[in-house]
Amino acid sequence: MLARQRGATFIGMVVIIAIIGFGLYAAMRLTPLYMEYLEVARALEQTATEHKGETVSPQALRTSLDRRWTIEDIKSIDTKDIEITKKGSGYTIRAYYRAEAPFIANVSLVVDFDKTVEVEP
Secondary structure, eight states, X not given: OGGGOOSOOHHHHXXXXXXXXXXXXXXXXXXXXXXXXHHHHHXXXXXXXXXXXXXXXXXXXXXXXXXXXXXXXXXXXXXXXXXXEEETTEEEEEEEEEEEEEEETTEEEEEEEEEEEEEOO
């Protein structure tokens, strides 16, 4: 009887393929969200680099971010949602937001992103 029980059955293979398929589908749905997050992070860092060594106002930082986000076509977060706080003689720019991607039927995948950059005068 033990000699006849080798390898995976058809049902076992279908289950393994289904699990791998769900994982790949989730990765496909999440990839655009992470790509957009990388663009948000890059825009924050470029804005901090652009205004490094100069006195700047929070409105100037928002304008610079808005210009970059218009070019990059960022839709998950608006420049009004960015936290700009005074820290010492500079500013801290924080982008904290939640992005959602539909998965299957009424099930969605939700990801929280948080990026903080310091602008030093």
